[in-house]
Amino acid sequence: MNAPILEVLGLGIAFGGLRAVDDVTFVAGRHQVTTVIGPNGAGKSTLFNLISGAMRPRSGRVVFDGVPCTGAPPHRMRALGLGRSFQITSLYPDLTVFENLRLATEILEPAGRWFLPVRRSRLALERADALLRRFELTERAGSLAGALSHGEQRRMEVAMALAADPKLLLLDEPTQGMSHGDTQETAELIGRLGREVSVLLIEHDIGLVMQISDHVVVMHQGRKLAEGPPDAVRADPAVQAAYFGHA
Numbered sequence: 001m002n003a004p005i006l007e008v009l010g011l012g013i014a015f016g017g018l019r020a021v022d023d024v025t026f027v028a029g030r031h032q033v034t035t036v037i038g039p040n041g042a043g044k045s046t047l048f049n050l051i052s053g054a055m056r057p058r059s060g061r062v063v064f065d066g067v068p069c070t071g072a073p074p075h076r077m078r079a080l081g082l083g084r085s086f087q088i089t090s091l092y093p094d095l096t097v098f099e100n101l102r103l104a105t106e107i108l109e110p111a112g113r114w115f116l117p118v119r120r121s122r123l124a125l126e127r128a129d130a131l132l133r134r135f136e137l138t139e140r141a142g143s144l145a146g147a148l149s150h151g152e153q154r155r156m157e158v159a160m161a162l163a164a165d166p167k168l169l170l171l172d173e174p175t176q177g178m179s180h181g182d183t184q185e186t187a188e189l190i191g192r193l194g195r196e197v198s199v200l201l202i203e204h205d206i207g208l209v210m211q212i213s214d215h216v217v218v219m220h221q222g223r224k225l226a227e228g229p230p231d232a233v234r235a236d237p238a239v240q241a242a243y244f245g246h247a
């Protein structure tokens with residue numbers, strides 16, 4: 001078996017007296033979709049903030065692709081190959097779809113090569129084009145990102161996160177606010193992504209979770225309540241009680 005892409009060991013942070021993430025341990029497999037579920041306020045987004053470097057943990061360790069990186073800042077995590085999209089829309093609304101993607105792909109260009117603008121643009125352009133096709137946004141390339149439908153914006157955020165060619169993609173509720181049809185499309189998209197990059201997902205649509213996850217981690221009140229294959233997790237009585245609201 002391949003070494004895991006991400007190891008999280010005893011991770012914790014508190015806000016005042018609230019233990020938002022409390023001694024959480026799990027492993028995300030390479031080229032797998034690992035999904036974190038749990039009720040609102042369970043600590044899922046905070047867990048992502050601790051992994052991505054947006055917040056420093058008070059306790060515990062993070063190892064990414066074999067590299068210890070607990071508390072490393074976001075730019076270092078990006079350089080190591082961590083990509084993320086945010087629960088809050090993070091596009092430049094006054095730039096076109098193409099311009100947004102083009103900016104995101106430029107991260108790929110080697111530093112110190114700024115004297116090769118033509119070549120640099122060509123690589124960034126090709127990658128931006130490929131992402132447009134793949135995410136079915138080619139027809140919207142010239143539209144302002146702010147004018148996209150909600151579903152298109154969420155799709156574009158995934159494209160933006162992929163633009164820098166990450167090893168692990170963190171997606172925080174990518175289907176939030178989507179119609180049922182858009183949710184299904186996005187689910188299929190993420191399922192396919194899981195074969196080439198590793199994905200760590202937060203998702204509330206339980207049907208979708210069951211459909212695309214290789215491994216599920218359940219959080220409740222900051223703690224890990226259960227983890228395992230989707231079917232086993234759904235059948236777990238503790239999960240039934242805490243998450244689905246019945247025993």
Ligand SMILES: Nc1ncnc2c1ncn2[C@@H]1O[C@H](COP(=O)(O)OP(=O)(O)O)[C@@H](O)[C@H]1O
Pocket residue numbers: 015018020038039040041042043044045046047
């Ligand atoms: N920056 C912060 N300051 C204070 N409390 C926070 C902060 N971020 C999150 N929290 C609290 O931590 C808990 C977990 O929040 P969050 O990680 O956003 O949960 P989830 O993503 O599972 O809905 C909540 O009670 C939330 O109010």
Ligand SMILES: [Mg+2]
Pocket residue numbers: 044045046087
């Ligand atoms: Mg959240």
